[in-house]
Amino acid sequence: MHLVPPRVSRRRALWGLAAVLAVCGLLVWWLRPFGEPEPSGSLAFSTGVRTGVYHRYGELLEQALATDMPRVKVRLEPSEGSQQNLQRVAAGEADFTIATADAVAKYRLDGKPGAERLRGVARLYDDYVQLVVPAGSPVQSARDLKGKRVAVGQAGSGVRLISDRLLAAADLDPARDITPLSIGIDTMPAELEAGRIDAFFWSGGLPTSAVRELSERFEIRLVQLGDLVERLQGSGTPSRYYRAAVMPQDAYARARNTSAVATLAVPNLLVTRDDTSPELTERFTRTVISSRDRIGHEVHAAQLVDLRTAIYTDPLALHEGAARYYRSVKP
Numbered sequence: 001m002h003l004v005p006p007r008v009s010r011r012r013a014l015w016g017l018a019a020v021l022a023v024c025g026l027l028v029w030w031l032r033p034f035g036e037p038e039p040s041g042s043l044a045f046s047t048g049v050r051t052g053v054y055h056r057y058g059e060l061l062e063q064a065l066a067t068d069m070p071r072v073k074v075r076l077e078p079s080e081g082s083q084q085n086l087q088r089v090a091a092g093e094a095d096f097t098i099a100t101a102d103a104v105a106k107y108r109l110d111g112k113p114g115a116e117r118l119r120g121v122a123r124l125y126d127d128y129v130q131l132v133v134p135a136g137s138p139v140q141s142a143r144d145l146k147g148k149r150v151a152v153g154q155a156g157s158g159v160r161l162i163s164d165r166l167l168a169a170a171d172l173d174p175a176r177d178i179t180p181l182s183i184g185i186d187t188m189p190a191e192l193e194a195g196r197i198d199a200f201f202w203s204g205g206l207p208t209s210a211v212r213e214l215s216e217r218f219e220i221r222l223v224q225l226g227d228l229v230e231r232l233q234g235s236g237t238p239s240r241y242y243r244a245a246v247m248p249q250d251a252y253a254r255a256r257n258t259s260a261v262a263t264l265a266v267p268n269l270l271v272t273r274d275d276t277s278p279e280l281t282e283r284f285t286r287t288v289i290s291s292r293d294r295i296g297h298e299v300h301a302a303q304l305v306d307l308r309t310a311i312y313t314d315p316l317a318l319h320e321g322a323a324r325y326y327r328s329v330k331p
Helices: 007-031 051-070 082-090 100-107 158-169 188-194 210-219 226-233 237-241 279-290 292-296 300-304 320-328
Strands: 040-044 072-077 095-100 119-133 148-152 179-181 199-204 220-225 243-247 262-272
Touching: 007 262, 040 051, 040 082, 051 072, 051 095, 051 119, 051 279, 051 292, 051 300, 072 188, 082 095, 082 100, 082 119, 082 158, 082 179, 082 262, 095 100, 095 158, 100 210, 100 237, 100 262, 119 188, 119 243, 119 279, 119 300, 119 320, 148 188, 148 262, 158 199, 158 226, 188 199, 188 210, 210 237, 210 262, 220 262, 226 237, 226 243, 226 262, 279 320, 292 300
Parallel strands: 040 072, 040 095, 148 179, 148 199
Antiparallel strands: 095 262, 119 199, 119 220, 119 262, 243 262
């Protein structure tokens, strides 16, 4: 029997060990995207009213970020909505936020402070505009709101922009033809239930928990807005981000609608600033995409986050860190 000399066996063993170590090193490099150091520090995420979809999405994303970037402390900052969110990011008071595309377009069109520094991270899901009334209300369209007490959203919200435009498209002056109330989704349902308002506008993902919970204890109906879409789309640059949409009859199972409801929808964008760290933004983007299914179990609208459409953040250019991520996963 031929025996291999001990020196050769030891040499082969050392070569084998070196190969294993090399493979392990490559694996560690692969698992840590692009070999970048683990992000650390803190970031602020401006969300929305506590009972709205923005804030719940932020809470669930915070949990995902805690797993993916354990050395980064995330601070959630509730807000009135899209307009205030953009102001905070532009001013450096928050690092990331969500805002509707029409609100972003208006912020840029108006030349607000820091508008040129805003950058897109991802297109998320669409908000659906919802006009909610008691089930027995005579209101069948926005035109029927004349003389009514209507909650139109807080001054810093995206719904305020949309409700003002919808009322104008319905030939109503928001300041004179209705009694407007500047309140948010955290207050609107209770006010409608108590009879202190006749209707409220809301723009959010389907379903919005506050509206669903209202429908479970009080009879409501959603009013169609489809008759205003064409006129609204022709009213100016920010309005081009609206599209005709349909809310399924079972969007709110307890609502007293006998068929699907025609309305309009607008995309939500994840927004940051041009000086946010590319490494942090890349990892943040990765978590947004990879956590879609987990978040979507609770925020159903988040199930629509799609890698193929996430890069379309018009009217904002993509942040370099987000672009790096999308290039890394391109087929």
